[in-house]
Amino acid sequence: MTEFILDERLARRPVAADWALSTVLFVDDSRFPWVILVPRVPNVTEIYELTDGDQATLMSETVRASRAIKAAFSPDKINVGALGHHVPQLHVHVIGRGRSDPVWPDPVWGPGEREPHAPVPYGDPGFEEALGKLRAALEAA
Amino acid sequence: MTEFILDERLARRPVAADWALSTVLFVDDSRFPWVILVPRVPNVTEIYELTDGDQATLMSETVRASRAIKAAFSPDKINVGALGHHVPQLHVHVIGRGRSDPVWPDPVWGPGEREPHAPVPYGDPGFEEALGKLRAALEAA
Numbered sequence: 089m090t091e092f093i094l095d096e097r098l099a100r101r102p103v104a105a106d107w108a109l110s111t112v113l114f115v116d117d118s119r120f121p122w123v124i125l126v127p128r129v130p131n132v133t134e135i136y137e138l139t140d141g142d143q144a145t146l147m148s149e150t151v152r153a154s155r156a157i158k159a160a161f162s163p164d165k166i167n168v169g170a171l172g173h174h175v176p177q178l179h180v181h182v183i184g185r186g187r188s189d190p191v192w193p194d195p196v197w198g199p200g201e202r203e204p205h206a207p208v209p210y211g212d213p214g215f216e217e218a219l220g221k222l223r224a225a226l227e228a229a
Numbered sequence: 230m231t232e233f234i235l236d237e238r239l240a241r242r243p244v245a246a247d248w249a250l251s252t253v254l255f256v257d258d259s260r261f262p263w264v265i266l267v268p269r270v271p272n273v274t275e276i277y278e279l280t281d282g283d284q285a286t287l288m289s290e291t292v293r294a295s296r297a298i299k300a301a302f303s304p305d306k307i308n309v310g311a312l313g314h315h316v317p318q319l320h321v322h323v324i325g326r327g328r329s330d331p332v333w334p335d336p337v338w339g340p341g342e343r344e345p346h347a348p349v350p351y352g353d354p355g356f357e358e359a360l361g362k363l364r365a366a367l368e369a370a
Contacts, residue, residue, distance in 0.1 A: 169310040173334035193314035194339030
């Protein structure tokens, strides 16, 4: 039995919730409400490698995170994406996008992570406020 | 009861399979094996707007498409994404990516759809060959 170890690049992000399957991480980027779901299953890089039961749970947790972001931040659109080019450990992005956000209509990944589209941290006290709002919404969703 | 009508921008793409929930469209871009799943449910733009049953089916069909692409084209990584910035009708991209493909490690959407990352059509006879290979794999998966 291999133990699940969170990838160190993901582990730098604060935990917003711990659900049945996934740990929900918060991304410190004030441009978008953005969480990352990481199923706590060792050695998985693709959704299809999960058991059928875990696939269903990942879907319901993705939906729960989407509803929480919608409720708390009223985005125009939700993005859901599993890419894994930089961090192979399976993780699913759930991001609230606005038609007037600085990257719209492009995706937030890839070129969007480099200049001139680098992340914009919340700073203090925005970070704690956003994380608190998100945690409450994840709990309620 | 509203009837489902496939968005006209999606309808330009050839149908690779018709599954219980989703129509599977083939993207004519020889850089990557790429399909788009469109659940035949009217007036839905977000996964969370589907019923619980349809959400579960969408997950299992996404996994089936991923396995078919993996089996037929042996990519290094599968991308799964639901964005909907340009075409709001709910659709899920499933794309096989290679570490040496021309866009890696960036996502294929957004800036990747514009020059210098514009699509590269298969041409003749590559298009029919790729579509045939994909259809067989989707059937078998």
